[in-house]
Amino acid sequence: MKKIVQHPKLIIGIILVVTLVLGFQIPNIVIDNDVKNYFPEDHPSNIRMEELDDIFSGQVMMAISVTNDEGTIFTPEVIDAVSNLVEAIEPMAHVEDVDALTNSDFPTGTVDGMAVGPLVWDDFDNSPEAFATLKEHLLEWPQMYRRALFSDDFTSTQLIVSIEEGLPSEEMSVIYKNVEDDIAKQKELHEGLTFRLAGDPVIFERAKDYMYSDLGHLVPVVILVVLLCLYFSFRRIRGTLLPLIAVTISTIWTIGIMALFGVKFTVVSTCLPVLLIAVGSAYGIHMMNHYYAEIAGKEGKVSFDEHRALVTASSAHVAKPILLAGFTTIVGFASVTTSPIVPLKQFGIFAAVGSAIALLLSLTFIPAILVVSPPKQRKHEEKQHKAEEGEGTLMKIYGALSRRHWKIIFISLVVVGVSLWGLLRLDIQSALLDYFPSHSTMRVDTDYISDKFGGTTTFSAVVRADEGKSIIDPELLKSMDDLSLHLQEHHPEIGKIISFTDFIKRMNQIMNYPPATVEATSPETGTESGQGSDQGFGMDSFFDDDTSLANEPAATAEASDDGFGSFFDDAEPGGEAEAAAATADTHEAGQDPTEKYNYDTYSTEMTYRDFLALLEDAISKRAGYTMSVDELVKGIEKGFNYKGADYYEIPYDPAKYPVASREELGNLVSQYLLLYSGSLDDYANDPLDPDIARMLIQLKTHKTSDTDAVIKDINTYVAKHFPEGYRVECTGVAEMEKTLTDMVISSQLVSLFAALLIVFVIVAISYRSLAAGIFGIIPLSMAILVNFGIMGITGIRLDMVTSIIASIAIGIGVDYTIHFLDNYHHERLASDDLELVTRNTILLSGQAIIINAVSVALGFLVLTLSSFVVLRYIGLLVAIIMITSSLAAMTILPVLLNIFKPAFISRPANIKRPGAETSGKEE
Template sequence: SWTGIFLPLFVVAFSIMWTFGLMAWLELSVPIIGGLIPIMLIAIANNYGIHIISHYYEYTVLDKELSRGVILRRTMNRLGMPIFLAGATTIVSFMSLMSHELPKVREIGLLVSFGIAVAFLLSLFLIPSILILVPRPAYLSKRGSMLAVNEFLVSWGRFFSKYRVPFLVILFIGMFWFSLGIRDITIDTVPEHFFPKDSKIRIASQVISRAFGGSTQLNILIEGDIYDPDVLSHIDKLTDHIKKQNASVTSTYSITDVVKKMHFAFHNGNYDSLKIPNDRELIVQYMFLYSLTGDEDDFNLILDDPDEPSFTQVFIRIGEVHTEELMALVDDTEDYIHAHYYDNRPIKPMLAGPAAMLGAVSHLVVRGQIISLAYASIIIFVIMSIVFRSLVGGILATLPMSLSVLLIFGLLGNFGIPLNMTTSLLTCILVGVGVDYSVHFLWHLREHIREGNTMEDAIANTMKVSGKGILFNGISVVVGFSVLMYSVFMPLKAFSVLIMASIAFCLIGGLAILPAMVSLVDPKFLYE
């Protein structure tokens, strides 16, 4: 059906265009992870349209004599609340990113939430308006239309309902084993690792690391009376501590190196004189003599004013860069500063430069991931519990999503895929899609039970209608994102693999775990 293909794509395209239009209207720049906005919208925004069209076609097959208007009203009566809940919970999951400490991640959360809201509204109003105008596909009137798919889904649901205990035991044992990989999750926010190992920019960085001691550095801004011997001694102690405690540091350069070498030279190369002199006036004279014979621009990199400096800069050169080592370096340096200069005397050191920013971003990525995931999970659990008027209903609705999050973090650790700003957005998709599938399954299962179906028949009927929409949506997203595996931008490549795994986990949650759980628990809220 061309209608079934193009209507969801039309909604996705409009949501993407309007989202980038909002970005331009708000004068927001596109961040390095901004390319993920259309990817996330494609993964989520087509859900609502696919469910509407799937139910519309299924109800047509059940009673071919009814008019398009009657079928459409039945579809929207059945789907209105589940789609509203799916859209609301997905928007909540992305709005939870507003709690993130990184401004660009907050912007991503706001923009994707807007795009999902657009897709939600277009799916509710535009798609039904077009469906009522165009004729239904001819294949729907044929006997046995989609029979093979229906039989597969019904058999699938009955299999997991029948063997629910062994399936759930094996599932939870496997998940426990797989989740042990969470301990091995690594963090990587180094930009050069965004490129393949054979890329020119990465090869050049490796050459610089081997030949020149590294292409990344930590800058330390020092405020104080720079020519004071005590101040220079503390700067020297700080750089010595950094070199001794961090094997990744290849070299340091500061004003103390200049002063010690001049003092060494004026004492005929006596090794004992390779130190900071105790006389401030002598240090001033050394610097004055240097200014007479050297270039006056020689100190532009390390002093704000060669005559009366109040700020100086220390350069810490770092070898081959790994995020864990950068974080350890930055944390150790900050701990040393807080322990020795908590009152900003005699010096006031402040960290800056690429290494400091990468270290800070790494901490923010981890902290933001935990906080946003916690907010989204708690809020969605509360919403689901209120909607189903049952804590058990809230647990069942969020269980597939929770297990999928656990599995994806286990995947990160077991396969060595690093956590960065790109992969940290995956949990929002997992929460959004996982709850979407759960809501549709549980809502329609409850309706079939209220109509007098037994649990077995209700699961079978739910799989034929809601299960079909879930399956088609999941397969279309997985196949669509498989092309990104050929991207040369490593975060995007990793993201494509993870998003396919995420959707696969959500499919298992919606079409296998939920049928097994509800048939095992037989929750009361389904009958109320």
């Protein structure tokens, strides 16, 4: 300390130069909230994500919905808007693909076999007939297009923009801004349409805007709050400004160092400046308190040399306890570095670095300024200690302690019990979308798109074949398809699944369309039906050729009791019953489908009995007791193989196909892939013989618990039902968020244990007693438990950001315990009167603890003005935890010390008393 006060101008000059150098680095800070940055490079989830992108690309997706507020999507305005957006976005740098209504493929059957053309063809003329055909095509393959290209009410369509993975934040911002500009142009052209944006890139960019807003207004507000707290504590300009200047400089240094080393700013980092300003002021408060206590003992005018000696003495007097408190604060923050989550690790590092800098400046910069600017004059009245103003409140605390020991213990146990109950209700999630207010445009648009379409939370189930195995093995394809159906049946939160098997099923369907002979000339109209026409049933003959039911009332009555079976019991051989049986029964390998489905008969005539036979067949194959109209219609279509409906399946049963064995069905699938001219790049790693296939799963919610449930079900199903030689891995943004939640749990437990252990060790070593370590962590443990209890009771989730609250509590709250223990220990050495010891300790250290707790709490309450919901929670909870930890230090701790009378408290320790926690007044 002597060297500092001997060369104060040099110290000040060095500090100012460093501040300027690091201050100029701050504009280079990079803000990036990509969830991939939250993981270490060698983390399995990160590696799987990179591998997935290398194989399939387009894992980063942005959704744009276009809604016709006054009609359906089948209008020229919608087609024009979608087409314009596709043409504008597809050429953008780093945009890999755009899937939309106007550029998607439509595979269909032809006389030659299979063809793949666009849904909206080149000469699409926007006529009613063209839109009718477009709608027909969309409905022909709903498994692919429904809730992907059109909403169930046909009022909205969607564009999916696939963006190159791993883009720098600046490049992603350019794409986002360009997309927004293109949407704005379409809004001007089409006032009757509403455009919405969602997806992870949108979340990342909107979070960036929120962060800029927060940093712009929260930092000035917290400076103002701390300024007012300091002023009302000291009532002096110097006592107000010096601690504030010191923490402001420490904040500039910390953020400058982050920028210098290329550390990215995330949502977690947003609260770092507020934390450093609020927390770092504590060291300055204690330094100034001791300085004013020393100078209050001097009468008359103080000379320059006397003042320098006074600064040296006060700084030396307070250095050890401040260093101890500062060290434990640094350790509390450093405990977060045990987390594998990168932003948390970085937060812990720089919160510790910032606290160390604030501590260093309090012990160097503040004494140096005090030396070069001594008070001009003193008044005798300044001997009076300002702490006496708060003596009334402190005496009330003492009074409560001296008379109600066991009542305080009882109340503490009740608080612990309630907190444990709240802890059991704690919800753990880590979805970045939840950080936004529910009324924000981001949340409203995302909720709309998730409701209308498949959802914006996505991950992939990637199937890999071992060496010697093939993805196109019917056994594997059937298992994949069954898994898709199982997930959609058991997880209502799943909005859509698109799998490689959907393409195989579609190919199988269109390669088994009814033969060209079905489109025979209708005897009634003389017109010819086109392939896939709705006239395949020959509805004229259906109403004209069979009147037998009208003349058989008894048979009809029997039908009401016996179901559809009575219609077939009365049928004569060769009649409609045999036709129905032919429809229901499977045929031998190579059997002509014309015989199975009665194409020749049904294409020109159909009776009531024929139609009821189809109904009976459809109902008999239902999955459960009930059946929707849509399921019934599909069952009828399959019964007649309308547009190949009975073949929308994985080729698995050799008896249904012209093959002798299931192995030969694999060759059939190979032929399909050879004929298919569309792109399968997003779902298979090879167009002809893939060994990796993908199932894209979209969820309508952002709850990581939902993602976790689906992934666990996938793993369970695969273990039970998949053939040997195949592995399934789940990866994608949703899987990474789920893994992030798991990491939050483990890192929270590790960091808490590490922080409490280190505090225990520090206090135990300082007093040469294990009991001292236990007493030292009791107030902290209780404050942390109360924090988790409040979170569980109020429904505040434990996530990546809120997990730092406990470490903040330890880092700051330990100061109160250390200062109280030190003063109690000193008073206990001077007296055996426990009431006097408690009274003097509270009066001596209580004011500094209350000033510090209130200033830190008010500083963190500034975060309740944040744009992010999660930062509002941090501000509120840290403020509460400051109050609980300071009260616990001044109530529970002395009660326990007085009851148990530990030996360490009455023998000399290794730390020095911090001195009188006082303040005087300066003119």
